[in-house]
Amino acid sequence: MKLFFTATQLAHSPKQYMVHGRIVDPFETPDRATTLIAALESVGLERAEPGDHGRAPILKVHAGHYIAFLEEAYARFMELPNHGPEVLPNVHPYRGASLAYADRGPPRVTGIIGRAGWYMGDMSCATMEGTFPAAYASAQTAIAGARDVLAGAAAAFSLCRPPGHHAYADRCSGFCYLNNAAVAAEVLAPKFPRIAIIDFDTHHGDGTQAIFYARGDVFYGSVHTDPSAYYPHFAGYADETGTGAGEGANMNLPLPFGADDAAFMAANVRLCERARSFGADALILSAGWDAHRDDPLSKLAVTTDAYARIGELYGRLGLPTLIVQEGGYSLPAVAAASHAFTRAFRNAHG
C-alpha cells in the first residue's frame, strides 16, 4: 500500500489564525505531515511521489476564478500599502446581497480585499507565498492516490496537507483550500459509478457535502461533533439528506459533546451499512484524527482503540479504498490513531 506525499506540501506554514477573537499560532502545521509519515511508514506503507497530473482534475470540482484567486492572492495582497504578512479577509459578504451573478459565477469585485472576503470563508485560511503550491501539491497527492486505485491497487493513502473537506467549489475555510477528497472522487468516477465518501474527522465536511449534495452517484456520510455549537456551525445536521438526484445520498450523524468510543463506533457502523446499501463500488475515507480525546480541538472522548476498531470495520468492507488525510492536531494522538487505524485496516482489507 502506497503513501503519497511530496515535500511541496510543507511550503504552507502561515503564522496567523483567529480563534475566539485572538490571533494565535495555527494548529495546522507542517509537523503534522512529518509525524504522519513516520507513523505510517512504521506500518509498512511505501512512500511514493504523486507527480503532477495537471489542473483538469481540480477544475472538475473547483471554479477557475477561485483557482485564479488562490494563485495570485498573496502577490496582489503584498501590493497593498501597509499590508500584513499574509492574506486574511476583513470584509464578509452576504452572498445573497446581489442577484446580478449566479451562485458559481465570479464576484464583480476586482480589488484584493473584496476578493479575499468573497473567497475566504473564515479566519483560518491565512494565505502566504507557499500556500497555493502546497494546496495544489496536496490535491495532486489525492489525484495520485486515486489513480493508483484506478490502476488496480486495493488501497492507497494520500497524505493530503493542507486538508480539504471544508473547501467548497469556490471558497476556502477551516484550514482547507482545495477539496482533495472531492477531486479524488471525480478521478475515480469514470471507473466506479457509485462512490461512497465516509468522513470520520471530528468536524463535519461541509465543503464535501455541498459539492455532492445534488448528486446521486456519490454518497457522503459523516460522523462528527454536533455543529450547533462547534465548527463548521452552519452545516452537518442530521436532517441534511441531499437534494434532487442526491436525495438520500447524504447522511450526517452528529455526536453530542463527550461522546465515547461506543457512540463513535456505532455511528461508523451505520455509515458502513449505508455505504453498502448505497451499492458503493469504491470508498474514499476522509480520515481525521481530531475526535481523539487528546486533540486540542476535540469535544469527544474517543480513544486510540476506537481508531483500530474502525480501521478493521472499513477494511472488512473490502472495497477499493483511498484514504485521504484531513484533520488531527495533537501530534502524539495523530501518530497513535493513524498508526492503529491503518494497521487494522490493512490486516482486515488484505
Ligand SMILES: [Zn+2]
Ligand atoms: Zn477536523
